[in-house]
Amino acid sequence: MLNSFKKNLTERNQVLIMIDKIKAHAKSHHINISPTILNIMKEIPRKHFGGTIDDSAHPIGYGQTISQPFMVALMTHLLLQYTPQLNQALEIGTGSGYQAAILARLFKKVTSIERIQALYHEARKRLHTFKNIQIIHADGKHIPHNHDSIDAIIVTCGIQGSLPSSWINWLNPQGIIVVPHSTHLEDSMRIRLYKNINGCIVEVPYNNQPIHCRFVPFVPGRN
Numbered sequence: 001m002l003n004s005f006k007k008n009l010t011e012r013n014q015v016l017i018m019i020d021k022i023k024a025h026a027k028s029h030h031i032n033i034s035p036t037i038l039n040i041m042k043e044i045p046r047k048h049f050g051g052t053i054d055d056s057a058h059p060i061g062y063g064q065t066i067s068q069p070f071m072v073a074l075m076t077h078l079l080l081q082y083t084p085q086l087n088q089a090l091e092i093g094t095g096s097g098y099q100a101a102i103l104a105r106l107f108k109k110v111t112s113i114e115r116i117q118a119l120y121h122e123a124r125k126r127l128h129t130f131k132n133i134q135i136i137h138a139d140g141k142h143i144p145h146n147h148d149s150i151d152a153i154i155v156t157c158g159i160q161g162s163l164p165s166s167w168i169n170w171l172n173p174q175g176i177i178v179v180p181h182s183t184h185l186e187d188s189m190r191i192r193l194y195k196n197i198n199g200c201i202v203e204v205p206y207n208n209q210p211i212h213c214r215f216v217p218f219v220p221g222r223n
């Protein structure tokens with residue numbers, strides 16, 4: 001009894017240490033992550049998804065990683081700030097399922113797509129109690145046609161060059177895409193925010209300084 005109490009206390013403290021690291025990282029970019037997001041991250045232990053309390057990405061097998069906590073917080077924060085309505089989110093890159101679990105606390109429905117079959121199965125098992133998450137084994141470039149219209153797309157793998165044109169077709173008017181992206185001309189990737197304005201994808205600046213990042217790459221096809 002006492003041991004499990006101590007264990008819970010240690011886990012709780014570790015989560016709070018992670019939250020402090022996220023806040024400090026965000027502050028260095030002059031960003032205050034919404035308390036709603038930080039509270040959700042306190043309640044969903046990253047370690048259950050194969051992560052640690054470090055503010056860094058962590059291997060989850062198959063050459064993939066669970067995203068860095070600051071990146072999870074930032075991208076979710078942008079979704080909360082800019083998505084017109086929190087009905088339907090689409091995640092490209094389920095990986096461990098950690099980001100999907102956080103999204104499920106904000107959006108009515110979350111669809112998450114993973115190209116690697118083994119990760120898809122593991123995430124489905126891990127997330128089976130989340131009734132508003134649907135995980136699909138597919139290439140995120142071409143999701144099945146019978147999807148709902150989407151308010152926000154979050155991409156958790158890095159895209160170099162043009163964004164797939166299919167994504168804009170799935171988005172509601174004013175819908176947004178948050179994505180680690182570098183254009184053809186750039187060497188380094190940054191977290192970018194795009195909005196669907198009358199069928200055109202328009203970049204929305206959200207911070208004075210660019211926020212550079214490293215993500216595992218978006219890879220076409222599934223396996």
Ligand code: SAH
Nearest residue numbers: 066093095096098099115139140156218219
């Ligand atoms: N959101 C994840 C991060 C996983 S890393 C988490 O919280 O753990 C990014 C994931 O994107 C990897 O699992 C990788 O297999 C997947 N991915 C890469 N290209 C993809 C594509 N074309 N379609 C779907 N998933 C893709």
